[in-house]
Each structure stands twice: as structure tokens, then as C-alpha cells.
Amino acid sequence: MSSESSAAILRMRMVNRDLADAGITDERILNAFMKIPREDFVPPGTDLSTAYGNHPLPIGFGQTVSQPYIVAFMLQMLECESGNRILEIGTGSGYQTAILASMGMKVVTIELLPDLAARAKKALRAIVPEADISFIVADGYNGWTPAAPYDCIIVSAAPAIMPEGLEDQLNPAEGRMVLPVGEWHQKLISITRSGDNIVMRESLPVRFVPLVKPRKE
Numbered sequence: 001m002s003s004e005s006s007a008a009i010l011r012m013r014m015v016n017r018d019l020a021d022a023g024i025t026d027e028r029i030l031n032a033f034m035k036i037p038r039e040d041f042v043p044p045g046t047d048l049s050t051a052y053g054n055h056p057l058p059i060g061f062g063q064t065v066s067q068p069y070i071v072a073f074m075l076q077m078l079e080c081e082s083g084n085r086i087l088e089i090g091t092g093s094g095y096q097t098a099i100l101a102s103m104g105m106k107v108v109t110i111e112l113l114p115d116l117a118a119r120a121k122k123a124l125r126a127i128v129p130e131a132d133i134s135f136i137v138a139d140g141y142n143g144w145t146p147a148a149p150y151d152c153i154i155v156s157a158a159p160a161i162m163p164e165g166l167e168d169q170l171n172p173a174e175g176r177m178v179l180p181v182g183e184w185h186q187k188l189i190s191i192t193r194s195g196d197n198i199v200m201r202e203s204l205p206v207r208f209v210p211l212v213k214p215r216k217e
């Protein structure tokens with residue numbers, strides 16, 4: 001069997017068993033996971049069954065690509081739609097960026113590490129060439145104000161405490177954000193903004209790499 005067709009089988013199995021059977025019901029999310037080849041975002045030489053396992057994977061520089069279920073779960077919490085503007089903090093491998101873009105979102109993605117950003121950009125240009133993605137290489141600890149406001153913000157690394165100013169970058173009309181918060185014991189937090197009113201909800205315990213807070217010069 002060609003590696004392309006085995007990848008398609010593993011991808012379908014991942015979507016059915018690790019996402020749909022585990023409570024991800026949004027067809028738009030499931031369809032996006034069916035489309036994006038996860039093997040193209042993990043280090044070369046990773047075998048296919050490892051690439052499609054429901055666990056995080058190392059991508060170099062001490063970073064990981066998140067577990068498929070957690071990415072899908074965060075997207076289901078976020079309720080972000082085609083045409084929405086989304087800020088993704090922590091481009092990493094670019095896998096989640098590809099999922100967001102293939103759902104039709106306009107993505108601003110920010111990454112601290114230039115080497116990871118360059119690799120992700122190359123993979124994304126090849127896999128979703130038509131996508132609306134702006135790549136920023138900078139510190140995104142406090143978001144990215146030049147392109148705000150955003151309909152949605154998704155954070156792929158965990159700050160120890162909630163960073164200041166992120167919710168101000170949300171669209172005042174129902175802007176939404178999902179992020180992990182905590183050091184060792186982390187929780188997913190969702191935030192919804194309506195004007196000046198902010199509603200915060202806690203969800204699953206999770207384990208993300210830390211959101212780095214670079215020292216100010």
C-alpha cells in the first residue's frame with residue numbers, strides 16, 4: 001500500500017476513534033482534521049503510526065505539536081467560524097494553523113522561535129497554499145495588538161497566570177478565547193467578551209509547554 005493511502009487510513013481512524021467517538025461533534029472540525037496530513041508537520045523520519053497517535057509529539061527546540069483531541073476540543077470550545085479572524089499564539093509545527101486555515105478562518109499566527117516559524121511557514125505554503133495566514137515572528141505573550149481585534153484567540157502554550165491585555169484584543173461583540181493556564185497543574189480556560197463584560201469558564205486539566213515570557217531589555 002502506498003504511504004499516502006496508509007496515511008489516509010490512519011487519519012480516518014484518528015478522526016473516528018480519537019475525535020468523533022471522544023465527543024467532538026462539530027463536522028467542520030472533523031472535516032478539517034480529515035484534510036490535513038499530520039505527517040507533514042512532524043519531524044522527517046517520524047513513522048506514520050506515531051504521527052497519527054493521539055498524543056503530543058516533539059517538534060524540536062523543546063516544543064511539541066499538541067495532541068489531536070486537545071486541538072479539536074479547544075476548537076469546539078472556541079466556536080470559531082469560517083471568515084472569522086483568529087490570533088494563534090504559538091505557531092509551533094503549523095499543524096493547528098493548517099486546521100484553522102482549512103476551516104476558512106483568517107489566521108494571524110505568532111511564534112517566538114524563528115526556526116520553527118520558518119519550518120511551519122514552508123509546510124503551510126505547500127499544504128494550504130490559498131490560505132489567509134499572516135506569519136509573525138515575535139513574542140506573543142501579551143498577544144499581538146497591531147492586528148487586533150480578533151474574533152477568536154487560541155493559545156498553544158501555557159502561561160503560569162493569565163497574561164494581561166489579551167481580552168482587550170478580542171472583538172467586543174462576542175470575541176472568544178481559549179488558553180491553558182497554570183504551571184504544573186494547568187486548566188483550559190475559555191473567555192467570552194461582550195463589550196466590557198468578560199465571562200471566564202474553566203474546563204479540562206491539560207499539559208502544555210510553557211508560554212515563554214521573554215525578559216524586557
Ligand code: SAH
Binds near residue numbers: 089091096097112212
Ligand atoms: N499549535 C502548535 C503547538 C506548538 S507548542 C502546533 O500545532 O504545533 C507551543 C509553541 O509556542 C512553541 O512553538 C513555542 O516556541 C511557542 N511559544 C512559547 N512562548 C511563546 C511566546 N511568548 N510567543 C510566541 N510563541 C511562543
